Amino acid sequence: xxxxxxxxxxxxxxxxxxxxxxxxxxxxxxxxxxxxxxxxxxxxxxxxxxxxxxxxxxxxxxxxxxxxxxxxxxxxxxxxxxxxxxxxxxxxxxxxxxxxxxxxxxxxxxxxxxxxxxxxxxxxxxxxxxxxxxxxxxxxxxxxxxxxxxxxxxxxxxxxxxxxxxxxxxxxxxxxxxxxxxxxxxxxxxxxxxxx
Numbered sequence: 634x635x636x637x638x639x640x641x642x643x644x645x646x647x648x649x650x651x652x653x654x655x656x657x658x659x660x661x662x663x664x665x666x667x668x669x670x671x672x673x674x675x676x677x678x679x680x681x682x683x684x685x686x687x688x689x690x691x692x693x694x695x696x697x698x699x700x701x702x703x704x705x706x707x708x709x710x711x712x713x714x715x716x717x718x719x720x721x722x723x724x725x726x727x728x729x730x731x732x733x734x735x736x737x738x739x740x741x742x743x744x745x746x747x748x749x750x751x752x753x754x755x756x757x758x759x760x761x762x763x764x765x766x767x768x769x770x771x772x773x774x775x776x777x778x779x780x781x782x783x784x785x786x787x788x789x790x791x792x793x794x795x796x797x798x799x800x801x802x803x804x805x806x807x808x809x810x811x812x813x814x815x816x817x818x819x820x821x822x823x824x825x826x827x828x829x
Contacts, residue, residue: 681794682814684797685713685789685798687717687801688717688718688722688802693803694722696803697715700800703807704809705735707809707810709809712740713736713739717742718745722741744784746791798813
């Protein structure tokens with residue numbers, strides 16, 4: 634791996650250049666990287682840190698509720714993103730969780746937002762796509778199934794946080810976990826000092 638530079642902006646520039654190069658090697662639908670403009674590729678409204686919880690089914694909604702309540706009772710004020718698959722939570726239930734004052738700040742997100750036909754179409758029109766590559770037009774709209782084990786990494790990558798504490802829906806927190814993120818940040822700073 635290339636060494637980390639002293640300025641994070643230099644690392645971000647190098648990462649963006651490498652990502653652009655990798656995207657040019659693949660047709661838009663076969664690239665291992667998220668398309669331009671997707672939630673994974675943008676960090677416009679990124680919060681410094683937060684909690685991501687994945688709901689793997691309708692029965693996990695009550696577990697996730699208890700998890701967020703335990704976070705708030707322990708004194709954790711970090712924003713929470715509750716990620717779910719398509720059809721795993723009604724819009725009314727999501728709105729109810731988001732407006733519950735004992736859970737805020739909480740946002741319910743759908744993992745299907747990361748792979749919408751709109752972002753795939755927008756990605757195929759980007760100038761980085763080689764003109765000699767042809768992507769066949771699908772004859773049917775692909776149906777997204779349950780996200781399964783890929784949900785957690787997608788939720789972490791698609792979250793609006795730059796540093797994430799990933800919790801299972803069945804976790805009950807007894808102490809504020811905010812210190813864990815601070816400890817990791819302090820450890821990263823010490824590693825950078827040793828590199829110099």
